[in-house]
Amino acid sequence: MGLTSALNAAVSGLNNSQAQIDLISQNVSNAGSAGYTRRTLTPLQSVVANRTSGVLSGTIERVYDRLVQRQLRTETAGAAYTGVHTRFTAQLDRLYGTPGSASALDSIFNSFTQSLQTLAAQPSSATARVQSVQAAQLLAGTINGISNDVQALRADAERAIGSAVQRANQALASIEQINSRLTNDVSARQNAALLDERDRAINDLARIADIKVVDQANGGVNIFTTSGFQLFDGVGGTRLQFDVHDALTPQSLYNTNPALRGVGTLSIVTPAGATIDVVAQGVFRSGEIQGLLEMRDKALVEAQVQLDELAAGLARALSDRNPPAAAATAGAAQGFDIDLAGIQAGNSVTIDYFEQPGNVARRATIIRVDDPASLPLPLTATADPNDLVIGVSFAGGVAGAVAAIQAGLTAGGTGLTVANPAGTMLRVLDDGAAATRDIGGVSAGITNTALTGQGVELPFFVDRGLGNAAYTGSFDGSQQQRGFAQRISLNAALAADPSRLIVFSTTPLTPAGDTARPLQLIDRLTQVNRDFSPEAGIGGSGLPHTGTVSGFVRRILDTQGGKAVQAQRIDEGQQVVVNALSERFADVSGVKIDSELADLVQVQNAYAANARVIGTVKDLIDVLLRL
């Protein structure tokens, strides 16, 4: 005990105060910094030989709640995922226009049918004809526009994945760097700044992908995706890789076969050089990237399919004629004859039959596919997922196709027989005396390719991508339907000669006031039901949506609107969770200026008191020296 020890204690107190002020200044100045956790300094008494000799500054400690931090990371990934969904579905919803406005898709479709109604009432009016043509042009243009916008959104998602991958790699690189310093240098382990920085990088990563962080004994961390793939093994080197495809078309789709893939491939490259296909392996379950991938490969693709179905339905509703089927018998076998003159690639013949006993309804669909490379047809070739689909070349006419049709029907176990009694006639018969099959009906949809001379149906809309040829739903080469929404356009010949809206025959010439054609067009759009593929995601899953073209337009708007609302609701819920968690986290880890300042006052007082002690010691020493 002595003045010196008092002086030393006071000096250690001063030092401690200075350290505290230093820390308070750090806390105050970083009050708003991202990833900064409040730090505290707990002074310790300095014990020398069982005696307190002063105060030690102690270690700087980060104040944070590990559990909340972990939850927050999980929920941040979820929020990023729902946020992406909300952003994209809202944008998609906006593409269809403002409800009730003239630019909304349904309004434009309604004005098209209205123009046809007017045309049916005033068939010889040149104004009514031109208005119908213009309304059709507007409709085709609108469908093109929305489809282009859908692809633009997909390209946005693609680019956003690219940028997210970059950020993820930056985060991984900085985690790697900090982690190596923390593990290699024991003294650095308590370095709050480094730990904060590493947490910040991990948080960045957690927004992009759903991860879990496992702390290691050596102060390092390992990072896994929730699905169990290791993103960071404590040493590093794993990177995400993504080749951005700048322009996406409806044909550029994800395919498990990289050679057939039209979109960027996201993969994880391990330090050992192994590559993991993220999408194929289902690496991510949440987070920004997963949200973007789902938009690019599912939601927006589905929106495109809806538009394609709409465009195809619109074109074929107006262009397809349905030749009548006449009852036919051969011995005990009964069935139908149907004339397939002019059957186009992609056109189909549908046989509805019943298996007896039990009256089980079955369906077989024969589709004209001349290109053998396009065979066998996918199950999605028809809207009905349960029918037997037979792709057959009609290059040799009906006579040349009969054998292949028979082979398909036999292979499919239908028990039906086909024949070609004459010309382009196809005869479908049941099994006769065995009576295990009954044919309910045979129908065909044959696309008219000329404006006149083929009946009241006409190729009103054509495929711009195929040199303005009629849309027939061909499978030859590629599926004509995919991306048709981008290419559908008004038949230029019709635009050039609107009188063809009325005139369906030149010999004898259809009178200018004939209403057969416009009335048929209206019926086909608003009365006649069609099957729409379940791929469009409308109606029950796996079941085709049956309805009118006009109804399908409304279902698209309804479905997309509903999805946008749902995404928004989920996102709002997720944001509430994230907010609550970040509030809790901030409550623990955030800098509170008031408490810091209160500490400051204390420290200031302590400093003054220590200084006072030094002053007193000095006075005492002065007294001593003056003796």
Add this chain to the structure above:
Amino acid sequence: MSISPFVPGQFSASQATERLTQLRAQLNGLQRQLGSGKKAETFAGLGAQRYLSLDARAKLAATESYKSIVNDATLRINLQTKSLEGVVRQAHAANSSLAPNSWLAANDGQTIGQKSVRGGLDEVIDLLNVDVAGRYLFSGRASDVKPVLDSRTIIEGDGAGRAGVKQLITERRLADLGAGDLGRLNLTVAAATIGLAEDGNPDFGFRLQGLTSSLSNTVATPPAGAPAALAVTFAGAPNDGETLTLTLRLPDGSDEQIMLTARTDPAAASQPGSFLIGATPAATAASFSAALQTSLQRASRTSLQAASAVLAARDFFAGSLNAPPRRVAGPPFATAAGFAAGTAANTVIWYRGDDDFPVNPTSAGARASQPARIDANLTIGTGAQANEAGLRDTLAAFAVAAAETFPAADVNARERYEALTLRIRRAISAPPGGQKPEDIAGEIALAGSAARYALARHRQRESFFLSVISAVEDVNNEEVAANLLSLQTRLEASYQTTAIIGRLTLTSYLR
């Protein structure tokens, strides 16, 4: 839009800012709603009921179309009705113009009545050529074509080789009257036997229908065989006053009787319809034959010629573009054995419109030629064609009256005129096709009343759909205003609180 709850709790600057921003966004949203009157600008924003509004909009659009179609159809129907009323009025006027006592020869061979009917014909044609904005109402499906040519071309021909009614009447007259104006009958005398026989053509002239005789000492063989022939053989002298009646059927189906009375007094025998009983059967036969010839010629030049003209006109008006009228095969016409199809190159086709009805046997009729779909499953026929039987018969009746002339030199003029007007008036009051212009007007009026009912229904529907759309898409102003007010209060309070809390920091109090 709903207001998310504000939970006062732990204050944190960033949270407070976020809440304020949210409140501000809600305020902006409400302001937008108040301004536009609409709940949302996207389909998502309409909420779960968006399908109702989408559906109602589609139905509203359809209803609007139907309404405009009804209005259009009503306009057509009204004009058609007016036209048909005019036609009926003209028919009545013609009926009285051609009254039985209207014979008053004029220098140009046409009576005042005929001239007024000619005026009526022009008016009827004008009425049938009515159009709405270039769409003709009596053309069937060919609504861009003026249905009826002008009366001059119809009657006189086009002057370029296409025959009009007049020429067809002339040709038919020649064919019906035959050589010597005997109505295509061959009259022979051999000793005391007079033979009268049809010439074997199926279409023209008289048909021998019956023969009754009270002549004594005479064998009257009624018409028999094919071609029909009859014979009268005088075995002796008939008594004075005894008669023989020959019934002839005209091509229009009416019968004409020729009665010949035996007379001993030469003066009485010189009257028409009498013959002199001669000294010998041969002399009687000669006298009988001469009297028969005179009577036949007279019947030919009056009733037969009148019937022939009416039939020729009816044939002319039965023609249309795809079924040109039949014409007498020839020349020579006097010996024509039947009809030959006319062509658009040699005959005026008076009706230029759509002739699917009646040319096409499967045609659904003139009314169906202009269907107006006034509701999803309700189609009314508002079509009409100038070549419908009712209108065609009227036109034919008018045209024959306008075409025929009665020169002063013609001794049979008055009788022929009366035979003609009788037939014309009959054709107008009981048309041979069975249909009258009134019937067409009646059918169209039925369509009109269906259209009126549909319009009332569409008006109701329209207001219903509008209310559905409004319920889904529109905001309730009171509700928005109330929300706005409460939001404003909360926002002001929040600003105030934030400001107070913001000032409440130790920093401000440390000196």
